[in-house]
Amino acid sequence: MSEISKAEVVKRPKRAISKKKKKKSPTGDMTIVEHIKEFRRRLLISLAGIIVGTIIAFVWYDYAIGSIPTLGNLLRDPYCSLPAEARYAFSDSDECRLLATGPFDPFMLRLKVAALAGLVIASPVWLSQLWGFITPGLMKNERRYTAIFVTIAVLLFVGGAVLAYFVVAYGLEFLLTIGGDTQAAALTGERYFNFLLALLMIFGVSFEVPLVISMLNVAGILTYDAIKDKRRMIIMILFVFAAFMTPGQDPFTMLVLAISLTILVELAIQFCRINDKRRAKKRPEWLDADDLSASPLDTSAGGEDAPSPVEMPEPVTPSPKPQASEDASISYKPGRIDFGDVL
Numbered sequence: 001m002s003e004i005s006k007a008e009v010v011k012r013p014k015r016a017i018s019k020k021k022k023k024k025s026p027t028g029d030m031t032i033v034e035h036i037k038e039f040r041r042r043l044l045i046s047l048a049g050i051i052v053g054t055i056i057a058f059v060w061y062d063y064a065i066g067s068i069p070t071l072g073n074l075l076r077d078p079y080c081s082l083p084a085e086a087r088y089a090f091s092d093s094d095e096c097r098l099l100a101t102g103p104f105d106p107f108m109l110r111l112k113v114a115a116l117a118g119l120v121i122a123s124p125v126w127l128s129q130l131w132g133f134i135t136p137g138l139m140k141n142e143r144r145y146t147a148i149f150v151t152i153a154v155l156l157f158v159g160g161a162v163l164a165y166f167v168v169a170y171g172l173e174f175l176l177t178i179g180g181d182t183q184a185a186a187l188t189g190e191r192y193f194n195f196l197l198a199l200l201m202i203f204g205v206s207f208e209v210p211l212v213i214s215m216l217n218v219a220g221i222l223t224y225d226a227i228k229d230k231r232r233m234i235i236m237i238l239f240v241f242a243a244f245m246t247p248g249q250d251p252f253t254m255l256v257l258a259i260s261l262t263i264l265v266e267l268a269i270q271f272c273r274i275n276d277k278r279r280a281k282k283r284p285e286w287l288d289a290d291d292l293s294a295s296p297l298d299t300s301a302g303g304e305d306a307p308s309p310v311e312m313p314e315p316v317t318p319s320p321k322p323q324a325s326e327d328a329s330i331s332y333k334p335g336r337i338d339f340g341d342v343l
Helices: 003-016 032-060 071-080 105-121 123-134 144-176 189-206 209-218 231-245 251-282
Strands: none
Touching (some): 032 123, 071 105, 071 144, 071 189, 105 189, 144 189, 144 251, 189 231, 209 251, 231 251
């Protein structure tokens, strides 16, 4: 054996030792271990996105980004927009500031605000990971729903938070001026930001309710017929929800949240109606029939089971019997064999 052939023999086992990647199941089926690994991977990606968003928000809290003001000033503006007589001034200047009662309050407050703002900034990341983990069996033609779901969810959450940001000034004015001239509000940064961030989160999460209704309808769990006659009960539940969930309990904020949710839920109900009508056109009737009952016949004009005219039958004429020739006939008498006829 030559030296070249020996080298080839030595190299062959190394080439044979190669890990083959396990092909993913086309139906999305996974074992328990694979589900745990998938959950861990998506959780780490979500946490990484939230950490990056928190770092961005922590820097943005005290530094403006271009023409965008700092995050601290944005969150403080609703309080500073109140009348000067409704706020307690700690100095002779007209500068609007919040009160800190502990040495670590400014840092902890900045970290808390940055964490919640980072959660909002990273919402496209963790929402896409959540949707991807819940629906692992989507086909290629159905994966576009992931982008649509994440986009609508982010827009609804941001829309709810923006609405709460503009509403909070009216709620604070009602709550802080109700004492008249006998009281002046001296809010600490912790109490004010807790109130503001809670209101932003409640509005943002509440605005996801119509999306949940629409996705349940797309999945075939919730139909339009099941909710079309329950509008009064749904509106009452939304008003009760707004009354209990708003942190300030002021009537203006409760009405804005309840009316906004009522409009969005009505839009979701109309989406369910249109989607069910579209689905009914594409779905044949025999799929809804019972397994033990026969499907109805399609006897309409042009249908598969429509009756067709019967043509007149042609008359049948008997054919003449053929006459057998004398030479072809062989006489046979039982009990006697005529060898002459055979030969």
